[in-house]
Amino acid sequence: MKHLLKHFSLIAALLLVAGSAVAQERAAILTGAELTRVVPTGFYFQGLSAPTQMRNSAAARFGKDRYVISGLVDTSGYSADVRAKYVGFLITDSAISLNGESLPAGAYGFGFATEGKMTVMDLSGKDLLSVPVTNDKTLRRPRPLMMAADAGGVRLYSGKDYVVIAAQ
Amino acid sequence: MHQKFLSLVCISLLLPFALLAQEPEKPKSQQPMGGVSTGAATTYTSRRTVGITDPSAPVVFEDVTDKTSIAAFRHRSGEAAKDYIFDTPSGGVAIFDYDNDGRPDIYLVNGSTLAALRGKDKAPRAALYRNLGNWKFEDVTDKAGVANERWGMSVAVGDYNNDGRPDMFVGNFGVSRLYRNNGDGTFTDVAEKAGVARKGWSTGASWGDYDGDGRLDLFVPGYVQIDLNNLPPNPSDVGKSGAVGANYCQFRGVPVMCGPRGLPGEGDTLYHQKPDGTFEDVSVKAGVNDPEKYYGFSSAFVHVDDDKLLDLIVVNDSTPKQLYINKGNGTFEEIGYPSGVALNENGREQAGMGLAVGDYDNDGRIDFHITNFSDDSNVLYHNDGDNNFTDVTFQTGLGEVSIPFLGWGTSFVDYDNDGWLDLFVVNGHVYPAADAHQWGTSYAQQALLFRNLKGKFERVGAPPGNALANAWPGRGLAVGDLDGDGKLDLVINNLDAKPVVLRNVAASSGHWLGLKLVGDVSKKSPRDAIGAIAYLTTGNVRQRQDVFSGAIFCSQNDMTLHFGLGAATKVDKLEIKWPDGSVESFDVPSIDKIVTITQGKGN
Numbered sequence: 001m002k003h004l005l006k007h008f009s010l011i012a013a014l015l016l017v018a019g020s021a022v023a024q025e026r027a028a029i030l031t032g033a034e035l036t037r038v039v040p041t042g043f044y045f046q047g048l049s050a051p052t053q054m055r056n057s058a059a060a061r062f063g064k065d066r067y068v069i070s071g072l073v074d075t076s077g078y079s080a081d082v083r084a085k086y087v088g089f090l091i092t093d094s095a096i097s098l099n100g101e102s103l104p105a106g107a108y109g110f111g112f113a114t115e116g117k118m119t120v121m122d123l124s125g126k127d128l129l130s131v132p133v134t135n136d137k138t139l140r141r142p143r144p145l146m147m148a149a150d151a152g153g154v155r156l157y158s159g160k161d162y163v164v165i166a167a168q
Numbered sequence: 169m170h171q172k173f174l175s176l177v178c179i180s181l182l183l184p185f186a187l188l189a190q191e192p193e194k195p196k197s198q199q200p201m202g203g204v205s206t207g208a209a210t211t212y213t214s215r216r217t218v219g220i221t222d223p224s225a226p227v228v229f230e231d232v233t234d235k236t237s238i239a240a241f242r243h244r245s246g247e248a249a250k251d252y253i254f255d256t257p258s259g260g261v262a263i264f265d266y267d268n269d270g271r272p273d274i275y276l277v278n279g280s281t282l283a284a285l286r287g288k289d290k291a292p293r294a295a296l297y298r299n300l301g302n303w304k305f306e307d308v309t310d311k312a313g314v315a316n317e318r319w320g321m322s323v324a325v326g327d328y329n330n331d332g333r334p335d336m337f338v339g340n341f342g343v344s345r346l347y348r349n350n351g352d353g354t355f356t357d358v359a360e361k362a363g364v365a366r367k368g369w370s371t372g373a374s375w376g377d378y379d380g381d382g383r384l385d386l387f388v389p390g391y392v393q394i395d396l397n398n399l400p401p402n403p404s405d406v407g408k409s410g411a412v413g414a415n416y417c418q419f420r421g422v423p424v425m426c427g428p429r430g431l432p433g434e435g436d437t438l439y440h441q442k443p444d445g446t447f448e449d450v451s452v453k454a455g456v457n458d459p460e461k462y463y464g465f466s467s468a469f470v471h472v473d474d475d476k477l478l479d480l481i482v483v484n485d486s487t488p489k490q491l492y493i494n495k496g497n498g499t500f501e502e503i504g505y506p507s508g509v510a511l512n513e514n515g516r517e518q519a520g521m522g523l524a525v526g527d528y529d530n531d532g533r534i535d536f537h538i539t540n541f542s543d544d545s546n547v548l549y550h551n552d553g554d555n556n557f558t559d560v561t562f563q564t565g566l567g568e569v570s571i572p573f574l575g576w577g578t579s580f581v582d583y584d585n586d587g588w589l590d591l592f593v594v595n596g597h598v599y600p601a602a603d604a605h606q607w608g609t610s611y612a613q614q615a616l617l618f619r620n621l622k623g624k625f626e627r628v629g630a631p632p633g634n635a636l637a638n639a640w641p642g643r644g645l646a647v648g649d650l651d652g653d654g655k656l657d658l659v660i661n662n663l664d665a666k667p668v669v670l671r672n673v674a675a676s677s678g679h680w681l682g683l684k685l686v687g688d689v690s691k692k693s694p695r696d697a698i699g700a701i702a703y704l705t706t707g708n709v710r711q712r713q714d715v716f717s718g719a720i721f722c723s724q725n726d727m728t729l730h731f732g733l734g735a736a737t738k739v740d741k742l743e744i745k746w747p748d749g750s751v752e753s754f755d756v757p758s759i760d761k762i763v764t765i766t767q768g769k770g771n
Contacts (some may be wrong), residue, residue, distance in 0.1 A: 055460065076430030077762070080421040141508060142515025159515040 025067075027060040027154040027167070029147050037057055037155045043073050043089040045109040046082055046125040050074050056088075058147040060154040062167035066094045070110075070156055072145050082125065085111040087158075088145060090120060095168040096153075099131040102168065133161035184640040201691060206621055213682040216572040217542075217595065217613040218639040220292035222629025227693030228583060228617060229658065231635035237297065238274065240658075241667055244292040245279025248664065249600065251402035252282075252343050253427035254369070256598040257465070257576075259294075260322040260722030261661040262333050266312070268351060270762075272726045273334065273546075274669075276661055279321035285342070291317040294338070303651060303671070314355050318342045322644075322722030326375025327696040328384045329445055330689045334696065335748050339370030339388060339586035339722065349407035363447040364439050369394065372523070373697055374718030376469025376478045377747055378454075379498055382692035383441040384717075387456065389464025389482055390434030392427055397450055400426035403601075419609060424599045428485050433461035436482060455492070455499050456480065468719040470534055471701060473555055476749030478699050481509070483520035483538055493555060498618045503555055509536065512547050513559035517543065522645075526580030527712040528589045529623040532703070534714060537566070539575025539721070542602075546570040546578070546593065557567040565625040566591070566618065572609045573616065574598065577645025577721040581656050585678035585732030587709050588620035590628075593641030594660050594721070602759045612639035615660070621648065635670055642668075648726030654680040654732055654760055661723070679733040683763030685715055685744065699747035702729050706736035733759060744770065 031039065039057040042049045050073040057071030072088040073124045086152065095142030097103065098120065109121045119130045136142075139160050148155045174466050198290065233239045246255025259277035266273050274297040283289035293315040297305040309315050314336070324341035331350035344366045347355035359365035369391040375384045377726065403423035417426035436458040439447035451457035458464065462484035472479040479495035484490065488510035493498035512518055519541035528535050533551035545567040549557040562568040573595040595613035604613045616638060618625040630636035636649035644661035655672035662668060685700050687693030693700070700715045709715030713729040732741070739756035744765060746752070752770030756763065 073550075074429055076426070078419070080418045139515075141505065143505070143511065144517055145516055157515075 005141070017058065017099060027062050027149060027165075028097040029149060029154065033139070038067055039070055040069075040089075040091075041070055043071070043107075043109075043119075045073075045086060045123055046078075046087065048077050050077055053087075053144075054146045056143070058156070060143060060147050060165070062094070062153070065129045066167060067091045068096060068154070068165055070145060070147070085113070085119065086121065086125070090156075097166045099163050099166055100166075101129050101131050103129065112161060118161075118163050129165055133158070133163055136160050136162055174585070174702070195406060214608070215610045219543060219637075221637045225629030225631045226675065227631055227634055228628060228672065228674045229635045230673045231638065231668055232303055232671045233666065236303055236669055237307055238247040238276075238305055238669055239347055239666055240307070241295050242275050242292075242665070243278055243667070244664055246281055248599065249404050251401060251404050251425055253389060253392060253395075253425050254433065255279075255323065255425070256663070256686070257342075257371075257391075257643065257722075258659050258663065258722070259320050260339075260372070260644035261646045261667065261718075262323040262325055262336065262724035263646040263650070263659060263726040264325045264336075264724060265726070266296070266334055267298065267353060268333065271652070272297065272650060272728070273297060273299045274646070274650075274659055275306065275314065275323055275657075276667055277320035277323050277338065277644065277722070278316065279558050279663075280317075280341075285319065291378045293317055294320055301651075308353065308578070311353055313357075314338075314347050316340070316345060316522060320679065321370060321466070322372050322401070322718075323724055324373040324375055324386075324699055324718040325724045325727070326384045326717045327376065327388070327694065328386070328441060328489050330383070330695040332695055337364065337365075337373050337375070337386060337388075338721050339373050341369045341394075342371045343367055344388070353379060354573060362445065363449075364388075366437055368434050371464055371666060371762075372466035372483075372718055372720075372722045374467045374469050374480075374716070376480070376701055376717065377694050378438075378469060378480070378494055379440065379476065380480050380692060380748065382439075382689050382694060382748075383443070383754045384694050384696075384698060385441050385442065386439040386447065387467050387469065387480060387482075388437045388439070389467050389484075390436050390461075391463050391465065391485070393432040393434050397414070400431060402426070406569075419599055419601070420605065422599075422601050422605060423628045425536050434460065435461050436464050436467075443695060450498070453498065455502065456482075456490075458482070458490070462488070463492070465521055466721055468523060468716050468721055469570040470525050470714060470716050471699070472534060472551070478546065478747075481523065481525075481536060483523045483682070485521065486517060486519050488517055489538070491555075493637050496579075504769055505544065508554050508557040508559065509549055512545075512561070521574075522576050522578040522594075523719045524578040524580050524591065525714065525716055525719050527587045528580060528591070528620060528692070530571050530588065530709055530711055533712065536711070537578050537580070537591060539578045540570075542572055543573040543596060544571065546573075550684065559585055564623065569627050570616065573613055574609065576643045577660070577723055579645055579647050581647045581658070582620075582730065582732035583617070583656055583672055584619070584674050584676055585655065585680045585734065586620075587711060587732045587734045587736075589679070590619040590623055592647070592658060593618075594618070594645045596641035596643065596663060612641045614639050615642060618641065635668070638668075640668060641665055644723040645720050646723045646725055648728070649682065649730065652762075659667060678735060679737060679759050681731045681733060681739060681756065681759050683713075683726075683729040684762060684764040685729065685767040686764060687747055688767035691746070691750065691767065693746045697729060697747060697767070698727070701745040702731075703741075703743040703745070704731050704739060705741040706733050706739055719767045738761060
């Protein structure tokens, strides 16, 4: 019985540690003043700075002070070929994963291709990674861009399509 | 027992990680619809907006323009190259009975040119045509004093001073006008004196008594801020030395005029009418000033939640639409996103242009149809009640067919008098380059007529050689029974062209009833009854028609309510909910005519 109790305590401790780690990295979706404080009003990409569509911006905090920020920009200043693949920015101050693909801290451009993929580019427009999106048919009121909590981190939505961003 | 307990703990421990490790759902490709020009840039081998005819289609409308003096009117807005955004969206049209002779008249808004604004050319003139009956019209513009001679965009009709004579607000790119109807065939511009001489770029305005004091108030959307001394780069300068930002404004890789995206938007204005007949700007106080400065194009005061307070919808170009619910304390709550009206079903912002207001499925609630850019569908929002709307565009048959069209004026119109609201949509592109490229669209475009089959729509084909087979650079649209035959006719204001007058000659047409409503000012209902709702029952069909100002696209329908009755030879029930919220029922002894109904004279 004593042995069994010892065993149980160990498992309970493990459970608590694991739970605490998950809680530490659980994402909080920012709103209101917290959101506007972190979202830049414009973003440089491939030779131009374009204004952020603040209504279409979102941010999440992982743990205490790790942020992921995303927003659509007004791409009217870009040539048609750039506009075809670039719609907004993704800024992260620590390493994250997009649908499991690693992305180091940095500022990136991104776009959603018609074949159901999200492509992340460096600031020169070079493709860095491309991940498949998931279509959320249950989402009742989709938005051009938003974040929502997910068991694995946060979902970054474009309309009903999303990718999962997780802290690393 | 203990082992079982341990297993349970282990499973609990592992479960969260198992869930975290779940594979994402298999990706699906995006649907080819969405926001502003978000459709795929497909290359087409044919244009789908001109020359589409059907020899078996019924003849519904006859183009009678050239049989009238209205054929002399020429709209003009900027130069043919359409180098600037202000060259492209003018202008509206109104059908209203300005002289109260029982025959609806026609007012056509005109645009202008940069040269005219700079005093180097004669300004184009708007025109008022008096309906003499039998499809004869007299140009009374000079006598009436309503030529405007500014860069006209819109017209909204409302009897703001409750004297029984309809007045006109003319929204301009520049200073707007309020034409007060003097009752002797003349109008006086009292905009400055009344406090509504709005500067900037005023678009589709709407009259409505939002605070229930019996006096009409005025909402005016603002579009884009333009500095005429510092114009945006234009496509004609591309390639010239010293041209600035030639790359900035392209459509499918082709240089085009700039905007609206990339240009600063303009806020909206709500004017509250004071007891002395002047107006005060209460936009900020009321919460409808549009601080985000979306590109406003169309608006309408209308009952969304069916309390006794008028709500407000604003259609914006390339930005979310706004739906304002009247809180009854002089302020509004904006619920565009939660209501579902701000975006389409895929969460995309669209290039909102025109707005049709009506209960298309006869469920007693007001619905909205909104026109958009080419490579995107128009959108139909069904009112589910409780301030919830659902985008039902594709399931009602209005989606796919509208994608190549760039829509402007849109209005529900029961053209066949069967008791179900049909839909008419006016189209035309903003880029002349559309004719030089295989974009599947064209500069001038056919209009679209949809027949309502009890809540679903089907396109009514265009017989070869018929009016609907023609393509126009359409903008404004107005509906009214111009010849008093009980069938609704149409007037279209075309960009840089003559207007089109369409006479309804539909062979299959049911019975009808027209209602002219007169509000009781002493009961705090505006005299022209804007904000009133008529519910008419025949058999098991209960229709709803609202008296409203504006909407369509910068235009005004005749405010006489028109009910198609189908085969019914009598009205079983007619109820009027007046602007003050009171409800009366009325007997309708006979049909197939227009009846005037005055508040307080019912049962």
